[in-house]
Amino acid sequence: MKSKILLETSKSVREPQGKKVTAKDVAERAGVSKWTVSRAFTDGASIAPDVKKTVREIAAEMGYTPNLLARSLSTRSTQLIALVVDELGNPNQLRTLDVTTRQLQAKGYSTLLLNISPEYSPATALRLADQFQVDGIIFLGTTLKHELIQFAQQVKHIPLVVILRNSGEADIPYVSTDGYAAGAEIADLFLAQGYSRIGYMAGPLSERTELRRLEGFRDRLKERGIDLATVMEAAHYRREEGMQALLRYMEATPRAGRLEAIFCENDILAIGAMDALVLSNAQNKIAIVGFDDIELANAPSYQLTTFRQPIEYLVGEAILRIVDPEMVGRPSLMAPGTLVIRASHRRTPW
Known part of the structure; x- marks a missing residue:
């Protein structure tokens, strides 16, 4: 019987289901002003600790939470x-x-x-x-x-x-x-491997947004006497787009004249390019480097060399x-x- 009384008492402090409890409702139950209720839920506000504790306990019993949108009007x-x-x-x-x-x-x-x-x-x-x-x-x-x-x-x-x-x-x-410096560092990596036919796979072009990876890559190659052989373009930063971009290139280019290495603008394009090589029975025939170091880059089937950003x-x-x-x-x-x-x-x- 005692447990039943406690349960009914607990239910009685809550407002009817569907009716949103307001700061005014809490204030009336606690015997304080509406502004005191507001201060109880405002960090750093001037309010006695015992009053704050009482108001918050009553608010919890009634199912009240502060209206952040209303508070934003005053703050x-x-x-x-x-x-x-x-x-x-x-x-x-x-x-x-x-x-x-x-x-x-x-x-x-x-x-x-x-x-x-x-x-x-x-x-x-x-x-x-x-x-x-x-x-x-x-x-x-x-x-x-x-x-x-x-x-x-x-x-x-x-x-x-x-x-x-x-x-x-x-x-x-x-x-x-610093995409420009990153591009230069990746160019140095390819040159150290002895590659001379080197390309770049770019994502969607934008007149207003500069990644500078292509510029740094191309300029370092030029400093070392190597011209960037080609720039492939993908419509979106998606694996399928990277795969299709390289497949189109390979279909249009005789094997003897194909690239030795490609720097892809990001990892998901690079992974798509590596999938294209597998589909063409040319796995590992073109060196691939990406950018971002996403989780999939370290998968055993890819082992993608890439450039990690300090996110x-x-x-x-x-x-x-x-x-x-x-x-x-x-x-x-x-x-x-x-x-x-x-x-x-x-x-x-x-």
Whole structure:
């Protein structure tokens, strides 16, 4: 009988199902003002510890949670950061998204994911970010098309930063790996293997976004007296696109004149290129190097030599440029990466 009474008492403090409990309801039950309830859920607010404890206990019993959107009207901060992406088929962007959301959550921020696609235009996505009054916008390896650039230049009240790519715009800060230096280092690796017919596989072209990997690669080859033999283009950063790009090249090029080595703009294109070699019974006949060091790169069937970006560090620096008042407006950052040597940069002659 006693347990039944306790159960009924516990039920009686909750509001009827379907009715949202408000701060006013908690205040009436606790015998305090609505503003005292608000302070009990605001970090650093002036409130007696015992009052705070009592209010939070009653709120928990009633099923109350604070309305963050309402609070944002008074604090002028939504604690919401918009993340703009456009290539979720690229595993490295998924990894970067994971790292970014974890680091933001650790700082008390929530995220609004804006996945740009042919059906969902950049202008529509960024208008939504503005309407939600986000505290900042992070472009995660996103191709900065004209619409994005135009919007970014208009919303001066929202801090923004580009990560993993150079913005190409003086007033849009970026945090990225030094792609030019990385390209030069990969060229040196190929030259050390004695290769002379060397190519590059590029992803989607963008007038506004500069990775600088191709430039560094081509310039170092030229310094050593080697011309870049060809640049293949893939429409998207996807394995299938990398595979088809190399298959088309091999069908159009006699075996004797084919490339000895290819630097692919990222790992997923490189893995597609390696699959093309397997399909053509030409495994290991062309040296392949990628960029990003995704998890699949270390798989026994690939053992892809690649260039690792310091993702955790870059994300941390990007977030600081959004949420730390002392860091907002700081210059763009270019960080060094690490060449990861495995096996794919070596080839077996035809």
